[in-house]
Amino acid sequence: MQQVQRVNEAREPDALMIGVDVGGTKIAAGIVDTNGQVEGRIQIPTDTSDVEHTLQSIACAIRSTLEAAGTPLARVKAVGLGIPGMVDPEQGVCLLSVNLGWQNVAVQRWLEQELGVPCAIDNDVSAATLGESIYGAGKGLQNMVYLSLGTGVAARAIIDGWLYRGAHGMAGEIGHLVVMPDGPVCRCGARGCLEALAAGPALALAAQNAIAEGKATQLQTYQRQHEIIRSEHIFAAASANDALSLQILREAGEHIAYGIYLLVMTFDPQLVVIGGGLAIEQSPLLIAIQARIAHLLGQSPVGRAMLSTEAIQVTNMQRDAAIVGAAALVAQDKRKKQGACAYEQYRTINYFYPRWL
Amino acid sequence: MQQVQRVNEAREPDALMIGVDVGGTKIAAGIVDTNGQVEGRIQIPTDTSDVEHTLQSIACAIRSTLEAAGTPLARVKAVGLGIPGMVDPEQGVCLLSVNLGWQNVAVQRWLEQELGVPCAIDNDVSAATLGESIYGAGKGLQNMVYLSLGTGVAARAIIDGWLYRGAHGMAGEIGHLVVMPDGPVCRCGARGCLEALAAGPALALAAQNAIAEGKATQLQTYQRQHEIIRSEHIFAAASANDALSLQILREAGEHIAYGIYLLVMTFDPQLVVIGGGLAIEQSPLLIAIQARIAHLLGQSPVGRAMLSTEAIQVTNMQRDAAIVGAAALVAQDKRKKQGACAYEQYRTINYFYPRWL
Numbered sequence A, B: 001m002q003q004v005q006r007v008n009e010a011r012e013p014d015a016l017m018i019g020v021d022v023g024g025t026k027i028a029a030g031i032v033d034t035n036g037q038v039e040g041r042i043q044i045p046t047d048t049s050d051v052e053h054t055l056q057s058i059a060c061a062i063r064s065t066l067e068a069a070g071t072p073l074a075r076v077k078a079v080g081l082g083i084p085g086m087v088d089p090e091q092g093v094c095l096l097s098v099n100l101g102w103q104n105v106a107v108q109r110w111l112e113q114e115l116g117v118p119c120a121i122d123n124d125v126s127a128a129t130l131g132e133s134i135y136g137a138g139k140g141l142q143n144m145v146y147l148s149l150g151t152g153v154a155a156r157a158i159i160d161g162w163l164y165r166g167a168h169g170m171a172g173e174i175g176h177l178v179v180m181p182d183g184p185v186c187r188c189g190a191r192g193c194l195e196a197l198a199a200g201p202a203l204a205l206a207a208q209n210a211i212a213e214g215k216a217t218q219l220q221t222y223q224r225q226h227e228i229i230r231s232e233h234i235f236a237a238a239s240a241n242d243a244l245s246l247q248i249l250r251e252a253g254e255h256i257a258y259g260i261y262l263l264v265m266t267f268d269p270q271l272v273v274i275g276g277g278l279a280i281e282q283s284p285l286l287i288a289i290q291a292r293i294a295h296l297l298g299q300s301p302v303g304r305a306m307l308s309t310e311a312i313q314v315t316n317m318q319r320d321a322a323i324v325g326a327a328a329l330v331a332q333d334k335r336k337k338q339g340a341c342a343y344e345q346y347r348t349i350n351y352f353y354p355r356w357l
Helices: A051-069 A107-115 A124-135 A194-198 A200-212 A219-226 A231-239 A243-267 A284-299 A301-306 A320-337 A349-356 B051-069 B107-115 B124-135 B194-198 B200-212 B219-226 B231-239 B243-267 B284-299 B301-306 B320-337 B349-356
Strands: A016-022 A026-033 A038-045 A076-083 A086-088 A093-097 A102-105 A119-123 A144-149 A153-159 A162-164 A271-275 A312-314 B016-022 B026-033 B038-045 B076-083 B086-088 B093-097 B102-105 B119-123 B144-149 B153-159 B162-164 B271-275 B312-314
Touching: A016 A051, A016 A124, A016 A320, A026 A051, A026 A320, A038 A051, A038 A320, A051 A076, A051 A102, A051 A107, A076 A107, A076 A124, A076 A320, A086 A119, A093 A107, A107 A119, A119 A124, A119 A320, A124 A144, A124 A153, A124 A162, A124 A271, A124 A320, A144 A243, A153 A194, A153 A243, A194 A200, A194 A243, A200 A219, A200 A231, A200 A243, A219 A231, A231 A243, A231 A284, A243 A271, A243 A284, A243 A301, A243 B243, A284 A301, A284 A312, B016 B051, B016 B124, B016 B320, B026 B051, B026 B320, B038 B051, B038 B320, B051 B076, B051 B102, B051 B107, B076 B107, B076 B124, B076 B320, B086 B119, B093 B107, B107 B119, B119 B124, B119 B320, B124 B144, B124 B153, B124 B162, B124 B271, B124 B320, B144 B243, B153 B194, B153 B243, B194 B200, B194 B243, B200 B219, B200 B231, B200 B243, B219 B231, B231 B243, B231 B284, B243 B271, B243 B284, B243 B301, B284 B301, B284 B312
Parallel strands: A016 A076, A076 A119, A144 A271, A271 A312, B016 B076, B076 B119, B144 B271, B271 B312
Antiparallel strands: A016 A026, A026 A038, A086 A093, A093 A102, A144 A153, A153 A162, B016 B026, B026 B038, B086 B093, B093 B102, B144 B153, B153 B162
């Protein structure tokens, strides 16, 4: 695989950024140095009662991570946010976030006024993709796809060393690709989206429906204990060989594998990294994904020429990917605006944080 | 839509390039100036009897176009070739071309020795995509997808102003995406590839099979006259309301529409341009494609946010797209190697031909 070369140039070793992964239920934050090391990781609940409260939650997360790391705000050069939804990074506006209940919220302006530090925002999967490409499995690769499996299903691509956003910031948004026109209704309103078949809530819904139909399963125990079934219960029951749970994960894995196959045939990446809450190595879901991809590639000589099964990996960064990627957003955007060169050594983004800040 | 800005800088008005579109049966060539104007268009048959003869056909096409335009070779700054198959543009080697019967042919070296002029090669659809993005419907757009419908089905993308090749030069190679696992066998060996369902030869085969099954159709007349049925016969019969021909084109259009939908959900382009021999405006195939896309977008709010039906256009460049795009290959590659900046005005490739040659 082609590696991006680095130049030997002095850096500012003490430049710090804050990365924030804003979720619908929890906000995670951390202080990130130029080597991608995270200090003062914190996680707080998201107050989604109204826009102002949610923004205050984010500011609170930032102050908490500074406190946890014992770092003064004055040392922080930039703050980056990954937000679950459609984001206009140039205007710093979140156009729409179903999970946060946001529409046209000028996050960047609010936060810069609150903190007095340059801020940048982008979609949360975009941030995680950038994190994987700078510090994770995709380090130094020109072309990479990151697929997030969690409450939603979405992918983003690194193309020729840059995060690729597309015309509407939605390149790789395969969660709302309709793969089963008569499938279950998705929260987007369509039927049979990949997300409605394979995201965490879809797994839980499939389990609840099966129980309602009277299928015998260990999940009934979880349902009695917790009232609702969550995806982690399905993973736990599957580990104990519960037939229904295994079937749910296998079917979801087959849909996800098809999504990966599409991403490979379109983006032709060097590597696909799978992250998010459902990306659990050795789990029946991952095994089903791998088996199905092997099957799809087995059918297709062109697919085999484009992808080996080793080119599909599970992240080893977990939630840090979004934190360090969010922290890198300001630097990437500044570099782009200043016309950084896309085809040589200046591409390794982390190296040039201090230079562009 | 965002437009790439241009700078006002002097150009060399008389720099000429030759672009060659190498097909399995015909080679088309032309002399291209810095405005993308094509002179001395010629078309000769491809001699595929062996590698040496095919290369000589290409050289012959180049000499014929010079003769047709009354231009001496000395005025030509570069020659670019679009080749149907897998190409390594950096090494100038055609790795595999089923249509030409080539495997690991060092085309660039051979041609540079033969002509004494800098040459560049790439996949033919890549060349056409570049042509559309420099001089065609995609002019000035940052993100565009070009879909070629002809003997094969393949797409390529312009991403942030550059032709995107992917890790194996196959990004957008959706012709071999399996969309119907139990479908007809493709020439790649897989079953149910998009190309096996919707490319020209697939339409002809579907017609022949239907006739063999005894279906009444006007195509029988064509079969008697020409022994074989070609895709143009199906278009002609469909214009005369032949039910079988209309059905074949409608079904192919539905498969192609799904391919376009996938390209949109992954690449999030500003524009999709459809080209190639089957891209005939107002034809039943195009009408079927448009109707199916409208249906797919009707199902999906996210799809509608990403694509309007106006963002799908048929080329008005026809075969010139591949000729002018091939002519632009040397310039694009030189600019990339020299680290041209990807995020500002220097991106409009045609403008800088002379600068980089």
